Amino acid sequence: MKLRANLVIGGTLFALAVLVGVLAPWLAHTDPVLDANLMNAEEPPSWTWWFGTDDQGRDIYSRVVYGARVSLTVGIVSQLINSVIGVALGLSAGYWGGWWDDVVNALTNVMLAIPSLIFALAIMAVLGPGLTSLLIALGLTNWSFTCRIARASALSLRNQGYVQAATVLGYGDLRIMMTQLLPNMLGPIVVIGTLGMGSAVLSEAALSFLGLGVRPPFPSWGSMLSDARDQITTAPWLSVFPGLAIFLTVLGLNLLGDGLRDILDPHSRSRRT
Amino acid sequence: MTGAPLIEVEDLRIDLDDGERRVAAAEGISFRIDRGETFGLVGESGCGKSITALALIGLLRPPLSIGAGMIRFDGREIQHLSAAAQRDLRGNRIAMIFQEPMTALNPVSPVGRQIAEMFVLHKGNSWREAHQLAVEALASVRVPAPERRVNDYPHQLSGGMRQRVMIAIALACGPDLLIADEPTTALDVTVQAEIIELMRNLCAERGTAILMISHDLGLVANVCRRVAVMYAGRIVEERGSADIFRTPSHPYTQGLVDSLPRLGSRAALGRSRLKEIAGVVPAITNFPDGCRFNPRCAHATDICRSVAPTADLLEAGGLVRCHHHA
Amino acid sequence: MEAVEGRKKVPMLSFLIRRLLQTIPTVLAVVLLVFVLFSVVPGSIVSSMSDDADPQVELRLKKQLGLDDPVHVRFGAYIAKLATGDFGTSFRTREPVTAMLAKRAWPTLQLIFAAMAFSVVLGVPLGFIAALRPGGLVDSAAMIVAVTGLSIAKFWLGLVIMYVFALKLGWLPSFGYGDGGLKYLLLPALTLGVSPMALFARTTRAAVLEIMTADFVRTARSKGMSETRVVKWHVMRNALVIILTTVGLQFGGLMGQAVVVEKLFSWPGIGSLLVDSVLQRDIPAVQGSILVVVLAFLAINLLVDLLYGVIDPRIRYA
């Protein structure tokens, strides 16, 4: 019963966030960047301005709505990069073994040794702020767990009868990996991916706070929240709404991840992701 | 059957509650075991024998619970005792050995300590005394160099050694009843006999009754004086060991006996012997009406498909639950 | 007869040495990675020193710092100096980076260990309590708190904590290191500790629930043990093995998050040094900071590995 509550609430929250992002042009009242009118600066929430306006007179509601695009892009794309790297390296290392396995192992150890936020910070510093840099920075620094799981599954699966049968049938390595191994490890990978998306959204906020976030004027929740921190007492709505958006989305992803884990990966309740 | 029985089970029902509905995983279970007696409970996996044993020792956990019936131990009804009172019995007067000695012992605790716990729990010994008693207990189950072995961890022992430790734990407080749930199934064939022998001897010395649970009718008949056969949550036949081989009354028992290899080669065979009864065991949630064995029974008639048979007393002693028993 | 596994006790020292040797390639790779990363950094190095230095001076300075050499030569020189414990000279402060790091190490260690202590002391028991009655009120409440703690942006949480505990309640100072006293440590450590606490509560709960279904727990119950004793004598230690893994890994996350918390609370640790150095293109200091964090993380995990041996007898340093 409880398990389903996780899944339903989490799934709903996340789906809602995605929907808002996709439908942003229809949901938003104004353009999030150009419709700045300093005459309307810092209006509190009202019927006209649902979430109030910011110090440049932009509609916060519209910015939060458009912010979903940026923040979710960061979450989804960067985690996708992580998953692809992790699976590609882990799967091939586990399947082929040998020196390649050693190389991947060493690489994973290096990645595990550098805290991912610090690594992302360094990459951002080199690439400069901006969405692309952010996707690269967060996409390159959080694949080690996926890699480990993929490697472990590949190791245990490659000696299974059906995989060996495929080998005997003369299937190519790539085909075996894609058709025989990958589908069997997808469960835990999806779970890690879901939780990873949540932490990517939070990392975006943290990097914004450190001054290395998405390049405005396009709004992201993290940069909105970070920019609003000085006005927490004078104009709390500036931070409340993007803050809530981050919180609900990450909460949704965490619940969804938990729920998915119960279904897809029942044996690893205690495994850390 | 003389004197007051050690344990008496009457019309016990065990419920399985999966949150949506409640089904009886076992029902109508009645049997008795006298002091020092050996009693066997035989059946395929899923027939309810293990949960019956857990019910006796009070270890049923949700979603399983006792739905009805009575368990009388040493003249006292124990199914409704307080948790604390049940704990006093458990381990102390009713002990249990489990199937998998590999996982039944705590991997991060020295075996000596796991034995010593019994003395601390039930006999009020200090840890120091308990430790000494644990060494003696290990010696009694014929573990070599017990002074050294007490400090070993389970992974440092072989399967047989671990099961000896389990026996030492179970018998530590000199219980009246030892429940042995498939005690040798996980062991090498060569070790099995040693363990059975050890268990039987120790219990005989101490006057401990044994309730042995197994899928292996041959093994049980060999160890126990009386045997009950369970099928799909019910006891279908209960007889003296010798009788049940000679004149099995229930078609299921018949099938079990027939599937046994000839004497002498029994120990050499694995666990696939029950396969020879056609058909499959029905799921708990989907027991057939009437006699639960009817879909697999060669002698089934209309009545078998509609009316559940009652337990009939046999003239030669024992019980059977069949409309057509001999 | 029954085969008995011998008890091989490889001395801990040789285990330690081997593990240390194993970390050398990792450390080298990290050094290389950071070095290469920052060899393409935009903005000239000298501009971080002076606004309008004479072009001649700039050239001379570059030569002096060896910045005209090809990358591999510079890398070699850097490694050679590292081997003697010399992290180079900061472009920004012109101090030896080693000395700068040394001054920053203690506050960061204080912060991280305080946060870790707080999160373990609170999170683990919370997880235990929640696991004892899964689905119960305490469990639900604890897990809601935990998943909430994992979903909040850290700097935001820190601000709120600062407002509540320093300004509204006036219990503790809101910022800084002060005289290094405990009262200055509490709020940053609390901020840093919330999400690991949530994580530990969840991990512990899951671990305990899993262990509670183990056969040996049933054995323990069959001995007539109360649930409390079952947990104390048999579940706890097994759960610790799992929790310890999480703790070790979480140190890395803490070091990353410490950057944010240190900046917010003006805490004089490696994290704030790193941010400052990154923003001001002080490459030797950036390299040094990252390297120290990595070394600390590896050292802590080595310690965790040693602890495994203490908690879990199945692990022998073979």
Place this chain on the structure above:
Amino acid sequence: MMFRMTAIVAGMALALAGSAEAQTPRKGGTIRMTAPYGSSFTSLDIHTTQRAQDEIYAKALHRSLYTWDSAEGKPVPELAKEVVVSGGGLVHTFKLRDDAYFHDGRKMTADDIIWTFNRIMDGTKAYPGARYVRIIEGAAAVEKGQAKEISGLKKIDDFTLEMKLTEKVDPGFYFFTALTSIYPADEGAKDSFIQHPIGLGPFKFVEHVPGSRIVLERWDKFYKPGKPYADKVIVSIMGEAAARDVAFRNKEIDTSVLGPAQYVAYQADPNLKGTIVEVAEVFTRYMGMNPAFKPFADKRVRQAINYAIDSDLIISKLVKDKAYRATSWLPLTSPAYDKTMKPYPYDPAKAKQLLSEAGYPQGFEFEWTTSQNESWGLPIVSAVIPMLDKVGIKVKVKQVETAVLAEVVRTGDYQAFIYSQQSGPDPLAALKCFHSSTPQPACNYMNFRNPDFDKILDEAGQADDSAKRTQLLQKANAFLYEEAPVWFFNYNKAVMAVQPWLHGIQKNPTELTHQNTEELWVDDTSPAK
């Protein structure tokens, strides 16, 4: 009732504050200042760092030849009792104080000053103060390694120093910042100095916790009688404005620099309103336009941009009036500021017309390089984008770190950038940045070259009469207005909140956080011991 109560309490607080000002300065106590520009001090060797952050502590620890007199609005001699000018305005003879002691107890002499200036010109070190010392004859030769000592510095006796300049300027504008702090000769070169600096200031060094704070204590042999007042100065590093706000409200710090948002909040709060100190600083915020980028080569386009942006609106709404509208380059506090000048009005129609005349009726697109800075960075750019959009000009934002921006600006690698540049206190030096002879990396960031402008400025430099000089400078300033090499945005208004118990704050337009600490004192209502 509540409102009246508050009003009365506030009134009483004001009355108390008023009477407190009249009190005689209290001796003792601790001053708790904050350093708001980042999360560390760069170095304890103040010669190596030009960040405003570092000068905050240096003002307590060190002394330079001159100091900025906020009341007078100009630099005045600090370590000299008298300065005699001769040699056509190029030779300055300093009669030095004979009562200035370094914190190790040694008396300062002319040798220390000569040693210090030679050190700053060490070409292998690229000390930022070299830019000032270069005004002394022979200094550049030392920097290039052609000489060992600056030829233009001569010790007459222990307390008399002769300085020959290369140009006719007031050396006060060159030698008042901490970049030219006087170090004890030889001591200053030791390795231990950077761990435990020694200066001439009113407070001596006690400890530095990197990334946290610097603690200083009273120097009893300071040369001004009866000063300093306080026993101790603590300068805490607090880069986070939101955190600083909490600490100030919580009375944990005595000073806090306010950003626009907090400026508004503090003005609105009756308990905090009285703590605000504000001053017009000598910084001009502007958007620089690269003449090498074709549209910006046309003066009409540059003017059109000035017309198209509603600067007043941005200043009132976004900067929260924490700035003064810029008319041209020279700031309000500049001695050569022309009060009659009017800024470019907001006139999009005029802007469109100018663009058409320049051949851009449909507008054009340019890339605007900016930092994150809240007062002269991204938020401003974001507000300007829609305004320029209205006249057809599209903007592509390129965001970089402040350090990178400094590099971009110096190398001219931009189409447009937004920046804050020091435009005082010396008006001549400020306008010199637009002189053809000034190379782009020095401070001529727009690579401005105009012979007519050069002529006016050269005349001003030669003028002996100060009124004439001022008039010429005003003319040059008006010339810049017309040429519009930049979008003239605003002059900074520095705002600092100061706790009611801290007295003697000087309204320093060069940088409000730079306080002569010997003038500061705390009364006994301070919660600090």
